[in-house]
Amino acid sequence: MQQPDQRRVRTSRAKQAQVRKRTATKARPKPIKKAGKTKSSQRTRSSTRKLVSRKPLSGTIFYLASGHGGPDPGAIGRFGRFLLPEDEYAYDVTIRLSQILKQQGATVYMMVQDPNDGIRNDAVLKLDQDEVAYPNQRIPLNQTARLRQTTTAVNRLYARHKGAYQRFITIHVDSRSRGQTIDVFFYHHERSAVGKRLAEHIHRRFRTNYRRYQPGRPYLGSVSTRSSLYVVRNSHPPTVFIELGNIQNRQDQRRFLPASNRQALASWLAQGILDDYR
Template sequence: MLGLLLFNPFGALSQQAITAAKKQTTKAVTPPKTYVTALTQAGDNLDALLARYGLDGYDCNVSHFLKINNLRNSKTIKAPATYKLPIEIVTYNGKSIRTTLNITDWRVAKRIETFNKFAKEEGLRPDNFLQTKKLWVPWHELNCPEKKETVTAEASLDKNKKERVVALGSGERGIGKSARNFSIFGEKYANTPLISSRLKGKVFYLVSGHGGPDTGAQGKRSGRTLCEDEYAYDVTLRLLRLLLSHGATAYMIVRDPNDGIRDTEFLNCDSDEMTWGNRAIPRDQKERLQQRCDIINDLTRQNADKGVAEQIFIEIHVDSRSHDHKTDVFFYYRPDSEISHKLALHMQKVFLMKYLKKRSQRGYTGTVTARSLYMLRETTTPKAVYVELANIRNSWDQQRLVLKNNRQAVANWLCEALLTQ
């Protein structure tokens, strides 16, 4: 037998071939990736679609969206149409997100968990990944090299760590003998008397969503076009005026040279907004967002250097959903920031009490959710809350936007929350 084995090369060769064949057949085959799909709405562009799912602010999300949908550029998307989103559906192992994805960073895992909760709460997905074992993984969390962590500003920040991009400022400045006239509010509302000093020593950074070349979402009412940026801007201006009237230091980051506070129902859409420091707003979405973050972070650092401890960033938007979807004012806060969470909860509480008092039959369903939006994630102001006012496509919600008294009421309630936090 030994002789046969030694002198039978064909037998040995056959055995090697069999072993190799077995290895080949047992080698794992990588299944194709499965992605979440979404139906575009009338008026959607790629920025709006990605923002709805919390995917905005990442170049790799845009490029991967184009790749998986076989598109050459973002201008080719249509509505209504179904597209794959840069969100991979991964089978959850029932143990942990980190072991499911074979990652070690708990912060990434926590953001993915928060993203799935957000998707459920916002009605973007009907189920819970813990029950269905279908985990949604945003493409940027594992595949974007530009991703970076930001650190909240403190008074002890190194002054020389980063070159300042804006001049040292003290917020909005009035003109005239009493310095209580602010041209940004327009002629009718320029005079802003000092009512109290309850907010003295506190600094606020206010951003109205979109602006410049980006009007944001659009709705239709009585044959007129409603642009998100105009209504968000008007409410934000009204809030700014209230904060200044209580002695706050405040910065209006997105600015229009001639709109002021407007009392008409239909606010004309324009594109002449600038940012603090009279900077033109870029067309590229990521550049737009980063420009605002840079301004806010630089001012935050400057004020921290001066010993200011209470600094708050508020961004105001108008939501965009299907026509039949009513939404109350709701709030997002910076993930892993407990003080931002508490502020958002307090804002929600104030709105709840106002609704119970004024509209008890209708009730209030506004939510508070952690969300890793670009402006929340990349700013360093200690407290950060993102406010969504209404669904610009829903006729009922539009009343909250087009009626001046309603816009003022929203600003009043936001100010009350900031006064009583």
């Protein structure tokens, strides 16, 4: 009688163990899978990064040309025993403007380049003749050949970047009688409404900044047409020709002798450009 009872007990215990095993297996929580990056979330994050990193002038193209260069220094002013060459001061303001525009996301072509001179903080900028034209061409002494060289290069680049926001800005320093104080002037082609608008935006910024920083000094600069200027007449992108002042006049010399003033000129030009693009 004991044998059957023992078998039943062993069988019952085995069944209970199987039940416990199945119950434990069902109750054990499944491991949680880490959420992977879906294509949709990756695209969203990528778009967000692009929006965050996009700069105000992203996608814009600027051609910047400082007046003269190479064998032609342009106008020469005098400050005591020192000579003040137009091309050196125009170049310094232009390269400062180039730096600001690049920081804002623009693509900038310097149509006149000096391999040795970057931004300089001296009051008197040394005259040299080693400037080259974009991309790396010798600058001719003949004025018409030099201007043709610049406009040809600009027009080729303009065709390459067709469809983009493109502007051409050329910067000079005027030369008039020693006693004549002038302000910053902006010229555009008579048939270029876009060039006129850019000139007006920059001019407006100069008026505003003069009121803010020099409230006791009237600003007499203006915007006008000057279609006869070679680069204004022959350049394909909208063009603004800028005269920074009279290099012969002691009052105007204060506008570009201090490096801080040259930086201010570049900053004000950039502000007007940003206004135009917005």
